[in-house]
Every structure is written in structure tokens, then in C-alpha cells.
Amino acid sequence: MRRPLAALVLLAAIGACADSRAEQPPALSPAKTAAAANLVDIRTLVPDIAEDIKYxxxxxxxxxPVDGYLAPKCLLLRPVAEALARVEHELRTQHLRLRIWDCYRPARAVAHFVRWAHDLADQRTKAQHYPTLDKSQLLGDYIAPVSGHSRGATIDLTLEHCAADGKRCEALDMGTDFDFFDVRAHTDAPGISAAQHANRLLLRDAMAREGFRNYPLEWWHYTLVPEPTPHTLYDVPVQ
Incomplete structure (x- = not known):
């Protein structure tokens, strides 16, 4: 059963988020549409940006499919989308491109993650996503009851290298897949190759030039700093 919005507000008030350090507890926005929340589709700024919206x-x-994801789109607050578009345009001068896995995440999607984490009998994705951890260990650093993604300023992504014509692109080797819950996913993990680490730093440097900060436990996770609405969560569906 989907959690009611009142429960989400309570979670927002009491939850400690792995990727949120705001002193003021976040509150749930009353916005019912992306436009009301000032969320825009990144493809309105970069029509051919590469996307693989996992959830x-x-x-x-x-x-x-995760609650709240009615379409495979990347929505972001407008200032964040504009900064990300600048990253993409700079990378293209180096025959590189971004590939986006997740952007704004509705609060109801985070509640779905928490319900899944509590269902210890469901082990279908263990081999791919958390092979070295017991599922009971995922709540905390990896899955939190409140996510910075719900504030509209956080993105999960990777880098691709493209041919000169920009039509044939291959993902750079980052050492792990997306949402791999393990120390090897830490941006400066010691157990990866020099080339994999260099690729992670290439992404980190490109994002940092436009104000995005990496979450050290996940090489793919970036937040624009300062955030446009650091104390507001959104629950608008992605559609």
C-alpha cells in the first residue's frame, strides 16, 4: 500500500537522510504538477541527452517500476537543469557525454524503497546490487527514509565516450554498475583500477566545474550546491 502524504511528511520531519545535511527538517511541497514545483525536463534544454531512467x-x-515514475524522464529544478546542460555542452567538446540514470525522485518512490528494504524475503536483485551485504544492512547509508533526490537538485549519472560524429558512444568503465551497494562504489574506493578511478575523477571534475558536489559513497551521485530549495521535498509524479 502506498504511504499517505501525511506519513511522508512525518518521515521528512524525523528521518536522517544519507545525502541530506540540512539543519532545518525538510517539508513536503503542496505542488501537484511539475510546473508548480518548477521542475523541468532536461530534454527541453538538451533534446538528445542520453537517458536510461532506471526506476x-x-x-x-x-x-x-517504482512508485511515482510514470514515464522515463529526468526532471530537475530549472537552475539545476541549466547547470547540468552546461556540463553536457562542455563535455561534448571533448567527445564525452553524460548518461542519466535518475534525477528528481518523488517522495512516494523513496517510501517504496523503504518498504522494499524491509521485505527481507525479496532477494531477487541481491547478486546484481548487494552481493556482499545482508539486505537488512541497506537501510542507512544506502537507502534512507528521506532522499535529497526529492528536493530536485540531485542526479545519478555516468560518462560516455563518443565517436567524432557523436553517434556511437560507449560508457566509460567506472568499476561498478549503478546502485551497487558496496565499498567499491565509493568514489575513492581502493579496490578499483587506476583507469576506473581516473574515469570517476573525470566525471567529478566536470560536474564540480558547474557547482555539483559528489556523494562520496556513490561515484554516480551529484547534488548542485547550494540547492535551490534545500528544505523542500516534492511528491509530483514523473510523467
Whole structure:
């Protein structure tokens, strides 16, 4: 059963988020549409940006489409989308591109993650996403009751290298897949190759030039700093 919004507000008030350090507890926005929340589709700024929105399909750690993802789109607060577009345009001068896995995440999607984490009998994605951890260990650093993604300023992504014509692109080797819950996913993990670490730093440097800060436990996770609405969560569906 989907959590009611009142429960989400309570979670927002009491939850300690792994990727949120705001002193003031976040509150749930009353916005009902993306426009009301000032969320824009990144493709209105970069029409051909590469996307593989994982939570809109089955290829994710839950193993099913996640609540709130009605379409495979990347929505972000406008200032964040504009900064990300600048990253993409700079990378293209180096025959590099971004590939986006997740952007704004509705609060109801985070509640779905928490319900999944409590269902210890569901082990379908263990081999791919958390092979070295017991599922009971995922709540905390990896899955939190409140996510910075719900504030509209956080993105999960990777880098691709493209041919000169920009039509044939291959993902750079980052050492792990997306949403791999393990120390090897830490940006400066000691157990990866020099080339994999260099690729992670290439992404980190490109994002940092436009004000995005990496979450050290996940090489793919970036937040624009300062955030446009650091104390506001959104629950608008992605559609």
C-alpha cells in the first residue's frame, strides 16, 4: 500500500537522510504538477541527452517500476537543469557525454524503497546490487527514509565516450554498475583500477566545474550546491 502524504511528511520531519545535511527538517511541497514545483525536463534544454531512467522500468534494485515514475524522464529544478546542460555542452567538446540514470525522485518512490528494504524475503536483485551485504544492512547509508533526490537538485549519472560524429558512444568503465551497494562504489574506493578511478575523477571534475558536489559513497551521485530549495521535498509524479 502506498504511504499517505501525511506519513511522508512525518518521515521528512524525523528521518536522517544519507545525502541530506540540512539543519532545518525538510517539508513536503503542496505542488501537484511539475510546473508548480518548477521542475523541468532536461530534454527541453538538451533534446538528445542520453537517458536510461532506471526506476521507470524493471532494471533496478527493486526489480520493478517504482512508485511515482510514470514515464522515463529526468526532471530537475530549472537552475539545476541549466547547470547540468552546461556540463553536457562542455563535455561534448571533448567527445564525452553524460548518461542519466535518475534525477528528481518523488517522495512516494523513496517510501517504496523503504518498504522494499524491509521485505527481507525479496532477494531477487541481491547478486546484481548487494552481493556482499545482508539486505537488512541497506537501510542507512544506502537507502534512507528521506532522499535529497526529492528536493530536485540531485542526479545519478555516468560518462560516455563518443565517436567524432557523436553517434556511437560507449560508457566509460567506472568499476561498478549503478546502485551497487558496496565499498567499491565509493568514489575513492581502493579496490578499483587506476583507469576506473581516473574515469570517476573525470566525471567529478566536470560536474564540480558547474557547482555539483559528489556523494562520496556513490561515484554516480551529484547534488548542485547550494540547492535551490534545500528544505523542500516534492511528491509530483514523473510523467
Amino acid at each position: 521507470a522500468g524493471h532494471d533496478n534494485f527493486v526489480g520493478a
